[in-house]
Amino acid sequence: MRLMVVSRRYPPDQFSGTETVIANVVERARRRHEVRLVAGWQQDPTLLPADARKVQLAGAPKPVGWARLARAAADEARIFRPDVVLSNSIETPTGLAPTVTIVYDFNFGSSQRLATARLRGAFYRFQSRRLAKVVVISEATRRFAIERGFPADKLEVIYPGVDVDRFRPDPEVPPLPPRGEPAVLAYPSRILPGKAQHLAIEAFARLPEPWRERAELRIVGAVADEEYLAELRRAAAGLNVSFHTDVADIVPHYRSAHVILFPTMMEEGFGYTAAEGMACGKPVVHFRCAAVDEACTGAAVGVPAGDTSAMAAAVVELLGAPERCAELGRAGRRRVEQTFSWDAIWARYREVLFSIVR
Numbered sequence: 001m002r003l004m005v006v007s008r009r010y011p012p013d014q015f016s017g018t019e020t021v022i023a024n025v026v027e028r029a030r031r032r033h034e035v036r037l038v039a040g041w042q043q044d045p046t047l048l049p050a051d052a053r054k055v056q057l058a059g060a061p062k063p064v065g066w067a068r069l070a071r072a073a074a075d076e077a078r079i080f081r082p083d084v085v086l087s088n089s090i091e092t093p094t095g096l097a098p099t100v101t102i103v104y105d106f107n108f109g110s111s112q113r114l115a116t117a118r119l120r121g122a123f124y125r126f127q128s129r130r131l132a133k134v135v136v137i138s139e140a141t142r143r144f145a146i147e148r149g150f151p152a153d154k155l156e157v158i159y160p161g162v163d164v165d166r167f168r169p170d171p172e173v174p175p176l177p178p179r180g181e182p183a184v185l186a187y188p189s190r191i192l193p194g195k196a197q198h199l200a201i202e203a204f205a206r207l208p209e210p211w212r213e214r215a216e217l218r219i220v221g222a223v224a225d226e227e228y229l230a231e232l233r234r235a236a237a238g239l240n241v242s243f244h245t246d247v248a249d250i251v252p253h254y255r256s257a258h259v260i261l262f263p264t265m266m267e268e269g270f271g272y273t274a275a276e277g278m279a280c281g282k283p284v285v286h287f288r289c290a291a292v293d294e295a296c297t298g299a300a301v302g303v304p305a306g307d308t309s310a311m312a313a314a315v316v317e318l319l320g321a322p323e324r325c326a327e328l329g330r331a332g333r334r335r336v337e338q339t340f341s342w343d344a345i346w347a348r349y350r351e352v353l354f355s356i357v358r
Contacts, residue, residue, distance in 0.1 A: 001033040001357055004082035006073045006092045008057065008065070010039040013047040016190055016222070017272040018104050021137075021160050022088050028346040036080045038073045040065065066091045083357045086349075090127050098132040098356045104160075105137075105269030105291075106144060125149045132356045135349075140290035141269045156352050159295075160270050161345035162279045162336050169281030169333065170255040175325035177258060182240070183215045183319050186257035188250050189264070189273045191232070192224040196287075199263040199308050201235050206312035211319060212240070217261075220244040220253040254280040258325070259318055262286035263311060271295045275340055278332025283325045285314045299331040 007022045026049075029035045039048050040057035048054050055072045057065040070093050077085070077096035085092065085099040092099060106121055125148060128134050134154050136142045142155050177183050187200045197219050204217040217236075223229050223245045233243065244253060254260065260277030262284060271292035277284045277300075284300035286292050293302055301318070303310035318325050 001029075001353065002036075002080065002083045003029050003033050003353065004036045004038065004073070004077060004080055004085045004097070005029075006038045006069065006085060006087040006089055008040045008069060008089045009042065010037070010048050010052070013039075013041045013043050013045075014222075017160055017270065018088050018102075020272075021102065021104075022086075024161055024163070024342050025086065025346065025349055028342070029350075036076060036082065038069070038076050040069055084132070084353050086353065090124055094127070094130040099130075100133045100135060100353065100356065101127070101131055102135045102137070102158075103141065103145065103269075105141060105267065106148070121148060128154055133352055135352065137270045138291045138294050140294050143290075144267070158348045158352070159340055159345060160272065160275070161342035162272075162275050162340045164279055164337055164341050166251050167254060167276050167279035167336075169329065173256060173258070174322070175258065175329065176319065176322045183211075183259065184218060184257045185215055185259050185261055185315065186218045186220055186253055187261045187263070187273070188220040188253050188276070189262070190224045191219065191221050191229055191245065193228050194264065194266040195221075196263050196265040197228075197232050198235055199265070199287075199306070199311075200261045201232065201239065201241055203261065203263065203308040203311040203315070204241065205239055206308055207316060211316055215240065215315075215319070217241045218244060218253060218257070220247060220250060222246050251280075254282065257282055259315060260284045261311070261315075262292065263308070264289070264292070265305065268292050274300055275336055278329075279336040279340075281329035281333045283318050283328035284332065285311055285318070287311070296332070297335060299328060299335045301328070 005026050009019050011019045011023050037052040039052050040055045042058045045054040053072055053076050055069050082097045085097050088102045090101050128150050133156050135156050135158050137160050142157050146152050189195045260282045262273045268289055268291045274284045274286050274292055275295050286302055287305040288302040301314045303314055
């Protein structure tokens with residue numbers, strides 16, 4: 001199979017769940033197939049694979065960046081002549097070869113239903129009819145897409161994978177800390193308003209004083225909104241809250257925590273924070289939404305979206321129950337190993353791609 005992959009972003013130039021998916025697919029596809037990568041860059045082109053077609057998106061308005069990526073993909077397709085194209089960029093031209101696009105969610109980085117999001121959703125709908133397949137990353141996202149007019153026969157559900165060798169429990173970290181040491185609550189995620197780190201801080205502030213004095217909240221992740229980060233720092237004044245921004249490796253922050261918080265207010269497509277926390281054997285407390293509930297399936301604690309008092313109460317309950325923490329940790333790890341391991345996820349991608357090539 002000759003596979004061309006097109007991506008607006010690629011790690012380690014930029015990190016998020018979308019880039020993690022496409023990089024893992026490329027890595028596994030290269031073991032047995034011919035692969036050509038066309039990828040945009042924002043920080044440094046040398047961070048992309050040496051053999052990639054690198055497209056400068058840094059400093060370009062979005063429409064200009066989309067046009068550059070589309071032009072580069074068309075040029076590369078004429079040279080490489082792929083059997084099939086896999087893209088996580090919906091604007092990728094569909095005339096290059098049979099094209100599969102991955103759609104992660106429809107929130108477009110916001111917890112609000114904005115007019116621009118509706119316009120983008122309409123373009124997604126139009127483009128989907130010209131694609132060979134549309135991969136969506138949960139059954140919840142599939143239902144959402146069908147409700148908005150996507151052709152059901154084009155949709156394939158393939159979950160994102162989790163690297164279970166990197167995201168794994170740390171045997172040196174007990175379910176709860178020894179007496180006298182702080183319990184570490186962590187929220188690893190991109191730092192932007194829709195991810196609602198401010199609600200994690202609010203929930204932490206609502207912990208009863210004895211628990212609040214014995215706990216620490218760590219906000220961890222790439223900064224997508226500097227003004228929002230400044231607001232968070234002001235909100236955390238006087239609380240035992242620390243910020244770990246743009247870290248080189250987020251995994252140690254999962255593994256050293258006792259409880260993972262996930263109070264996102266977005267209509268998530270999947271919920272990487274919850275899945276990665278479960279892979280590390282941690283109890284996860286999340287705001288309920290369809291896709292995150294689906295990812296966790298009873299291996300985490302869900303509370304009503306936006307209810308920081310309920311989140312604080314769930315944390316207090318866990319901090320007083322080490323056996324419950326350990327039980328949730330084991331259940332979450334099993335869930336990830338059985339459903340989200342990359343070997344199983346790549347097998348599904350290969351199945352879909354080969355069905356199109358045939």
